[in-house]
Amino acid sequence: MLSEQSTATVRATLPAVGGALGTITERFYAGLFAAHPELLRDLFNRGNQAAGTQRQALAGSVAAFATHLLEHPGQRPDAMLRRIAHKHASLGVAPEQYAVVHEHLFAAIAEVLGDAVTPEVAAAWDEVYWLMANALIAVEQRLREERGGHTWRTWEVVERVAETEDVATFRLRPADGGPVREFLAGQYVSVRVALADGARQKRQYSLSGVPGPGLRQISVKRVRESGAPAGEVSNHLHAHVRVGDVLELSEPYGDLVLDAASDTPLLLASAGIGVTPMTAMLAHLADSGHRAPVTVVHGDRSPAAHALRADHQAYAGKLPDAAVHFWYEHDAPADAHSGLVDLTGVAVAPGTHAYLCGPLPFMRAVRTQLIAKGVAPADVHYEVFGPDLWLAGQD
Known part of the structure; x- marks a missing residue:
């Protein structure tokens, strides 16, 4: 895991880095999207970016990973990594994108902390980043291989049900007529839609039931929060998607699945x-x-x-x-x-x-x-x- 030299440096600098992570992640995303606007358009959730929740989540995961390395040097926080990896794999995050994230994240760290980022400090936190990144890359690769490689598949809406005023269920079948993989109860799929501004935004929706052989079912709540881009995908699905229309879905992912023997309450x-x-x-x-x-x-x-x-x-x-x-x-x-x-x-x-x-x-x-x-x-x-x-x- 983390080398002895880097452990000492990370332990000494974690309070300063952790305390500045909110500012660091804000600068990171600003620099990342300025250099790669296609990532905000087609990969990252624009609503979460506008609300700042993605920045909070990134800061929290980095801090949690570093803290775990210090407190449990012989272990890896597999539960946390597995949860992130499932979300990344369902969205189609590619291994090479971790190098892009590294470039802009460390530029933000240097910008925010200034002279405090000595070569020794930079090397220690670089080690933390790549321990986390390489672990995620390996888990995500395995998840994709288990599903035959990550591909987006086109599905046709065969039924739409108004569950409540704000929730609609969409039942879908593969447009290619091919077989449908089984899923584990509790898993979700990513749905990719083309919006009016040309963006291809993705959202994750739980598979909400077992509608029948060869079918998938998602139930989508319309987010009525005012101000774009909050709820832009859920509102698009509610306003525009009807029986006969098609959607792009990922394979099922997610680690909140039943794992209990038949005698477990x-x-x-x-x-x-x-x-x-x-x-x-x-x-x-x-x-x-x-x-x-x-x-x-x-x-x-x-x-x-x-x-x-x-x-x-x-x-x-x-x-x-x-x-x-x-x-x-x-x-x-x-x-x-x-x-x-x-x-x-x-x-x-x-x-x-x-x-x-x-x-x-x-x-x-x-x-x-x-x-x-x-x-x-x-x-x-x-x-x-x-x-x-x-x-x-x-x-």
Whole structure:
């Protein structure tokens, strides 16, 4: 891992570098996009760039990786790397792009820290960067090879369903009529669309169910935030994509997948559009004959805003030992709870593995309650839509 000399230098400079990472990443992206505008147009999420969340995620991942190297010199943070690698592989990030990132990132470090970046400091952080980059390149290459190489495939929309006012489900089949690879419940695909300004933006959407042999299904929430480019892809899909239209999809990726024996109790907790991977997981559990207890938890604004609500209930109803708990802020029916998700009265079986998807405040609150109920922190798994700000020191 990190050499002895570089370890001492990184340990001494981590507070200064870590404290400046926000400014460094801001300068980095400005320089990167000035030199390579095609990356902002066709690779990076323009909404996340405008909001600054991608900068936070990058700073957090670099700091987390460096800290791990210092605190656990004999280990590699594979969980963090695997999560990033899945996202990169689904977007089609190429190995040679890491050299481009290195050039502009280290130019930003030198610009922000000035004379503090001695040759020794630069060499130590260069070692940190390439340890992380080469590990990601290797994992991403393996992921692509497992899927026959990264290619974009054209899919035809065969059905569109209005789940709620703001969520639409698109069912798709390959336009070439070829076979469809199986996916693991909880995974997502990248969708690439051509926008009016010529950009080919990509977004990742969970596979929200099992619609039938040879089909894929995604459920897309329209982001109504004002000001471009927030929600530009979701609004494009809602406004322009109908039955008979085509979309470009990647193969399925993602590491939030069910990995439990048939006798393992499970808890699937979601909020809002975080329901999408959970419905796929429930469908898988029902099809595979899962017999251990399954606790289903979901929070939403109202029953009318609860996308895939019928599927959520139906799949859970097929399980022999399932308990369903829904919370609604408004218009809660008699069989649901009013307000925000609160696990105080929810029984959690010993040895439960929990899977969470939803806004970060929701997942932090649920995780805290689960740990208080005796669930091991290592058995609480999560999925974040967009840049992983949990890694950015927000936990």
